[in-house]
Amino acid sequence: MPLDVMGLFYFAYRDFVGDADALLAHQGFGRAHHRVLYFVNLRPGMPVADLLDILRITKQSLARVLRQLIGEGYVSQKAGADDRRQRLLYPTEKGRRFFRTLSATQANRINSAFEHLSPDARRTIRAFFVAMVEPNDHGRLKALKLIDTRDP
Amino acid sequence: MPLDVMGLFYFAYRDFVGDADALLAHQGFGRAHHRVLYFVNLRPGMPVADLLDILRITKQSLARVLRQLIGEGYVSQKAGADDRRQRLLYPTEKGRRFFRTLSATQANRINSAFEHLSPDARRTIRAFFVAMVEPNDHGRLKALKLIDTRDP
DNA sequence: AATTTATGTCAGTGTTGTTGACATTGTTTG
DNA sequence: CAAACAATGTCAACAACACTGACATAAATT
Structure with a gap:
């Protein structure tokens, strides 16, 4: 754990x-x-x-x-x-x-x-946060432009 | 910002x-x-x-x-x-x-x-969290063994 | 015209935090 | 050893921020 x-x-x-x-x-x-x-x-x-x-x-x-x-x-x-x-x-x-x-x-x-931190490391951290958010809320994150709208 | x-x-x-x-x-x-x-x-x-x-x-x-x-x-x-x-x-x-x-x-x-995520990416994320914690509290993190006692 | 939607408001309640005061027990110190 | 200090517990009152339920209004939809 x-x-x-x-x-x-x-x-x-x-x-x-x-x-x-x-x-x-x-x-x-x-x-x-x-x-x-x-x-x-x-x-x-x-x-x-x-x-x-x-x-x-x-x-x-x-x-x-x-x-x-x-x-x-x-x-x-x-x-x-x-x-x-x-x-x-x-x-x-x-x-x-x-x-x-x-x-x-x-x-x-x-x-x-x-x-x-490298740009890559920064991306890793942002991606980690996104992965910690309920998938249901990913649409919300996009609507708020907290993540790139072009991302999957 | x-x-x-x-x-x-x-x-x-x-x-x-x-x-x-x-x-x-x-x-x-x-x-x-x-x-x-x-x-x-x-x-x-x-x-x-x-x-x-x-x-x-x-x-x-x-x-x-x-x-x-x-x-x-x-x-x-x-x-x-x-x-x-x-x-x-x-x-x-x-x-x-x-x-x-x-x-x-x-x-x-x-x-x-x-x-x-690679072991390196995982380390990056842990290090980010540590960096977000008040330096005053780093001793506490070590005492709780949430970070390696040998780290700076 | 009737219904639904977006918002606002009133009233009462619960969890988790706060301050201040005081008690108990055990350790430390003069 | 007695006095002071430290670790914990407890009582009481209070505040921030959440909740539920009920009802009101204005605007959109059917």
């Missing part, structure tokens, strides 16, 4: 998400807010339903977090052009700035772990 | 920890119980203080989880031989069996992601 990989995964993820905690707490936010900010910044104009699908939480749970982010001016909503029931989510300038701050330490951590 | 790696990390970890959720819920346990079971099975005889240090939670938070695990016979305690104030934690046979069940799907996921 790959017990070592399980443990390394735990520690690495713990420290990775921990990077942003202090900054989030300073704004009265938590990790839930960070996850929303990440996806809204990654793909602006995402409808609420997609976010629910990605985060795998209930709309009631998302509502609380989203209410705060919108109320404090980090995220804005716009009715969908084709389907006007949809609320498309966009980061505001404030939201983009805050997200960049949140991402800075995480990006540093990733960059320094990648620094001395 | 390596936004793609951030996202892949999120999805991979989400699905990885999700593997055990249904089994845990069936016993009335959650992810907190799983984390304790992991470390107690990985290094039997670990004192409570070490577990607190690893999990980075308060003793009150650990107490609730540990009380259940001990009460339902998954974990046992023994006073330390040299320092009898310490409570050393051991999995019971029931605890070992349950942990093996919990680990089965996670191990499958990891093994199939590793399957077609």
Whole structure:
């Protein structure tokens, strides 16, 4: 059993998400807010339903977090052009700035772990992550352009 | 910014920890119980203080989880031989069996992601995880033998 | 016109984390 | 040896973030 990989995964993820905690707490936010900010910044104009699908939480749970982010001016909503029931989510300038701050330490951590690695090794790591994701969700990864759409 | 790696990390970890959720819920346990079971099975005889240090939670938070695990016979305690104030934690046979069940799907996921990879690629992935962990915690990784003690 | 869909909201609940205070037992030290 | 310190346990109150169930509204679909 790959017990070592399980443990390394735990520690690495713990420290990775921990990077942003202090900054989030300073704004009265938590990790839930960070996850929303990440996806809204990654793909602006995402409808609420997609976010629910990605985060795998209930709309009631998302509502609380989203209410705060919108109320404090980090995220804005716009009715969908084709389907006007949809609320498309966009980061505001404030939201983009805050997200960049949140991402800075995480990006540093990733960059320094990648620094001395060959392009091939970097591909290996990305491929490993993809292989760890449920095959059912690979379509989602492509839709978010987290993996190359041309890949199998 | 390596936004793609951030996202892949999120999805991979989400699905990885999700593997055990249904089994845990069936016993009335959650992810907190799983984390304790992991470390107690990985290094039997670990004192409570070490577990607190690893999990980075308060003793009150650990107490609730540990009380259940001990009460339902998954974990046992023994006073330390040299320092009898310490409570050393051991999995019971029931605890070992349950942990093996919990680990089965996670191990499958990891093994199939590793399957077609060269020993070198596997080393790259382990090294990446280590590089993602706070350098301060590298001593802990060695103590847990999650990385080779001879490494720098 | 009736139904379904996307979203929002109210109210109540559970898990897992937090702080603060205090007790017990065992080790260490002056 | 007595005092101080350390490892653990426990009580109580609280917060973040998940859950369920029920209901409302507006827009799309049939």
